[in-house]
Amino acid sequence: MSTEVRVPTLGESVTEATVATWFKKPGDSVSVDEMLCELETDKVTVEVPAPAAGTLGEIVAEEGATVGVDALLATISEGAAKAGGDAGKAEAADAPAEEADKADKAPAAAVSEGGDGESIDVMVPTLGESVSEATVATWFKQEGDSVKQDEMLCELETDKVSVEVPAPATGVLTEILKPEGETVEAGGKLASMSSGGGAAAKPQAKAAAEEAEKPAASRDGKDVEDAPSAKKLMEEKGLTPDDVTGTGRDGRIMKEDVMKAAEQPKAKPAEAPAPAAKQAPRAPSPAEDAEREERVKMTRLRQTIARRLKDAQNTAAMLTTYNEVDMTATMDLRSEYKDLFEKKHGVKLGFMSFFTKACCHALKEVPEVNAEIDGTDVVYKNFVHMGIAVGTPNGLVVPIVRDADQMSFAAIEKKINELGKKARDGKLSMAEMQGGTFTISNGGVYGSLMSSPILNPPQSGILGMHKIQQRPMVVDGQIVARPMMYLALSYDHRIVDGKGAVTFLVRVKEALEDPRRLLMDL
Structure with missing residues (x-):
């Protein structure tokens, strides 16, 4: 029985793609969900996994061919064809060498090739939309090391994220083709592995070396x-x-x-x-x-941050307006309900959910702050994908809380915690950092009293939060100490007028000084 491999859904408004790379050849054995080929569209790169285990039969669409959605790419023969086809090929290819000196080479083949072992290519995974190359940062394994399936082999650095490359199967890493520091392209070959019995035999051959390494690894008690x-x-x-x-x-x-x-x-x-x-x-x-x-040397991420920030200054007519907010009401509400909130929702009630909800509220009244310029058009977004700037050891990243305007306080806090943890661990995916419509940057956690944030293109607005500081304020004719915070809105003056920017900031201020307005949509 054969299974058809067809072009998957390519995304909204995308109807065709180009076959970029085939990672398997006719006759190769494949397992379920193993990557067969890669398609390129004008927006994204799409991986095509194997729908079933078996042997790859005919490739209908060769590299470079243009295919439509649901078009036939290849066929897979299931069942006995997988074992028989691969075994027949291996026996036919190795027969002359094995017959030459069968007795002497059989033991060596069992150790290095594993008898029934096969060569497996370790490929560069999909790096994300608009990312075509990466730098090999670190190899965690050396040639000759035994590896388990999904064990991390190396780490790649792109100009946006770090990408881990896991082992596609259990076996032995036979050859590293791209050493540390070398630039690789998406879909390129990183290394070669052999699978099968060789994987089991290799640890015995390397037992002494591994034993020598164990004390160093266990000195700190780390795994x-x-x-x-x-x-x-x-x-x-x-x-x-x-x-x-x-x-x-x-x-x-x-x-x-x-x-x-x-x-x-x-x-x-x-x-x-x-x-x-x-x-x-x-x-x-x-x-x-x-x-x-x-x-x-600057990392790719730092180079990209530098380039994008400078592009924002060169492209946008950037201007910043300031205001200050009395945080008394928000802090009192948070103190009153934070224990009950955490008990019910399993997450702490922070200030970011208040600011996110306040910004979503203000963006409805001033939609141009949530819009972007595309050529000579203005694209208004009828949704809010809120970017939350996060400082990490490798630089500033902006994960996205999607449809924040539809989320509750608890949902926002949970999502921000999840994305923040991923950002600090370097586990953010490209999809989690794309598509933002507005950004909040909290410099107050580092002690900043006032600053002018830089736009995150192509967005037209970014709100800067700052340190909460007790300052003397006049309230009802009396001088009292109040917890005050300066707010800064940087905006693109090409699309946002001064009236709109000031109105937005005033609405955020009003919502934070009286959080009840958020419940009543006032």
């Missing part, structure tokens, strides 16, 4: 991978994991942990007064200054 950026930095600084105290999840060593550990040895020479006194009379030469400098 988790440290952050790739931390590993690279430890190599540059000449540090070992024993020299660094990890503050990440389960004791994972993060980049900032390595920076702290690297600074400690530098402080010791400064304590010795004699050398400092000798060098004090003369100024250091440029060459001596150069020796004390450190040059580190």
Whole structure:
């Protein structure tokens, strides 16, 4: 029996695609959901998984062919065809060599090839919309290492996210084609593996080496991978994991942990007064200054942040308007219900849900702040996909809370917590950072009193939150201390007029100073 492999749904308004890469050839065995080929549209890259296990038969649409939705790509022969076809091919290809010196080479084949083992390509996964290449950041396995299916082999860095590459099957990593630091394209080949009996035989051959490595791995009692950026930095600084105290999840060593550990040895020479006194009379030469400098290549994420922020300044007519909000009512409401809220919903009641709801409320009245410019058109969004800026060790990322205007306080808090955790662990997907219509940035968590946030293109507005500070205010003719926060709205003056920007900020202020307005839609 054969199964048809057809073009999946390509997305809204997309009717055709181009066959970019076939990862399997006719006669290759495939398992359920194993990636067969990759299609490219004018918007996204689409992977086509195997609908059933078996042997890949005829490829109907070759690489470069244009296909429509539900078009036939190939066929898969199920059942006995899989085992028989692959075994027949392997026996036919290996027969001359095996007959030449069968007795001597049989044991070697059992160790290196596993007898029934087959070669498996480790490919670059889909990197996300508009991302065509990545840099190999870290290999967690070396050639000859045994690996289990779905065990992490390496990590790739794109200009937006880090992508982990798992092992497609259990076996032995035979060859690394793309070393660390090399640039790879989506769908490219990273390495080769052999599967089958070789995977079982390899640990015996490497037992001594693995035993030697175990003490180093167990010294800290860790069974988790440290952050790739931390590993690279430890190599540059000449540090070992024993020299660094990890503050990440389960004791994972993060980049900032390595920076702290690297600074400690530098402080010791400064304590010795004699050398400092000798060098004090003369100024250091440029060459001596150069020796004390450190040059580190910018990550792809940092390069993208720099480019996008500069593009925002160059493209948009950016302007910022300010206001201040008395947080008394919001803080009182939060204090009154936070315990009951957490008990019922299993999540803490923070300020972000109040600000998110207040912004959604204001965006309904001033829709141009939730719009974007496309050429000579203005695209108004009848929904709110709220971007929440999150600072991570690798840089600023903006995950999206989709349809925030339709969500409750509890749903917003849960989603923000989920996305924040993924951001700090570097687990955000491309889909979770695309499509935002408005952004909130909270510099107050770092102590910022006032700042002008930069737009996140193509959005037309971003709200900056700041530190809550007790300040003297005049209330009913009396000077009283109130918890005040400065708010800043940066907006694109090409689409948002000053009246609209000020109105938006005033509505946010009113909603926070009297949260009951949110319930009554006032």
